[in-house]
Amino acid sequence: MKKRLHWLLLALTAGSLHAVVVIKGTVVENESGHPLARAVVAAQAVSGGLPFTIRTDSNGAFQFAALPAGSYVVSAVKLAFAEVQYGQKRWHAAGMPITLADNDTADLTIRLPHYGAVTGVVLDENDVGLPEHDLAVYSNTRPPRMLARARTDDRGMYRVWGLPPGTYLVRTLSKQYDDGGYLPTFYRDAPTVEQSHTIKATLDQQVDHVDIRPTPGQLFTASGRVTGSVSTPPTVTISADTGTEFGGIDSAGNFSFSPMAPGNYELLAQGTDHGRPLAAFQIITLDRDRGYSINLTGLPTVQFVFEDTSGQPIDPRQVQILARRKDLATETKAETLLVNGKLSLVPGRWEVALAPTTSYCAMGFTPPQSELAEHGRADGWNEMLLTSGSQNIVKFVLSSSPATLSGTVRTAAGDAVAGVPVFLEPFDLDPRKRLPEIRTMRTNGKGQYQFGGLAPGVYRVLATFEFQMPEAADMESSRAMTVKVEEGTKTVFDTEEFVIRN
Secondary structure: OHHHHHHHHHHHHHHHHOOEEEEEEEEEEOOOOOEOOOOEEEEEEOOOOOOEEEEOOOOOEEEEEEEEOEEEEEEEEOOOEOOEEOOOOOOOOOOOOEEEOOOOEEEEEEEEOEOEEEEEEEEOOOOOEOOOOEEEEEEOOOOOOEEEEEEOOOOOEEEEEEEOOEEEEEEEOOEEEOOEEEOOEEOOOEOOHHHOOOEEEOOOOEEOOOOEOOOEOOOEOEEEEEEOOOOOOOEEEEEEOOEEEEOEEOOOOEEEOOOEOOEEEEEEEEEEEOOEEEEEEEEEEEOOOEEEEEEOEEOOEEEEEEEEOOOOEOOHHHOOEEEEEEOOOOEOOOEEEOOOOEEEOOOEEEEEEEOOOOOOEEEEEEOOOHHHOOOOOOOOOEEEEEOOOOEEEEEEEEEOOOEEEEEEEEOOOOOEOOOOEEEEEEOOOOHHHOOOOOEEEEOOOOOEEEEEEEOOEEEEEEEEOOOOOOOHHHHHHOOOEEEEEOOOOEEEOOEEOEOOOO
């Protein structure tokens, strides 16, 4: 008993030596003010480190009871609701840090709005709803990127939710009924993206009457046979900009897909022969019913070679490579490759990049196909095409002297701004290749920031609480400043906090 009391006294004494603060509050639904149970609340110290997280109770309440004194950004999120950072001015603005001294308590109310939604009816030629008709919502980009899919009910009605504020495209997908087929059609009854109309999603709002009348038309069937020695049943998929589908395949390797619209597609077949992976990849154009023979072979191999700017080899164990496979529908999640030796990858289109590090930066990239080689910055995603059974060499040229960019953020009056987000955009790098799109960090207590591991090039810098993550258009409208960094340099770039004046 005495020993237990001794340890308890020690713990209490130690606690009194380290000042603590309390952050508590309630998370509620924005429209109704009703408490939100089981929302996730995070308190992220501006000084860095992992965030403290907790879930709200049945009354929407939360409490961080013993945090170290300091500055925190507090946020809350729940399924179907937009994430909110406490103190943000508007949607997608950055939250204002809460600074707490010894034994302070903050009592907060965080209101979560619902994401936007879109509803409508898919109609036939006589304005009768089409049941079980698939459609998709796309980003308003070129090319569009599929974000969500839905299927109509028995009356042809649909609803897609979870849309952040922004503009989107809506399109029906191919559908074969007993009495005929329908081609993919954009809202408002447009066959191409150039003729389509966008819809605008906002928080806590639903866009109604986004009705689409898909164009009747002939659909075609892709079928064939997968050949090759396999010990397990193979799989075959077909990809288009509308998504990826698995084909039905029998024990003899005969496969077929549901009827599809004319266009370009990618076929991928995979199987194993007593543990040895096999695959085959084809790019096809479907303009009539077609049959294809797909022969499974060994996976293509890739050997990564690394050199410095003087042509001297670099030990592959000192670097990491990120890779993601691309098809017409989407990109797979990036994975880290172990590059010490030859690698076997599934055939098709891939993108590879040097994983972020402060030790090296990418200066050059040479893919297996010389015709795909691009001039310009290599410190982003670099594309390569791997054909079935091929042997490939990929070369990165690296510099062991990446640049550093640092500075101080001040108000218009000259005061240092602590905890303000600073955004760094690689301005002269193709947006489709960026890794990541924009880097971000918050200034320390003295208003200072620092980005390391930078490749030579031109960057835009913006310091502001107005955005959580600005788009390129936001960087432009905010008059973000440009700065050029050179290999191995430590560039100092002070900037002024950007504030939107209402």
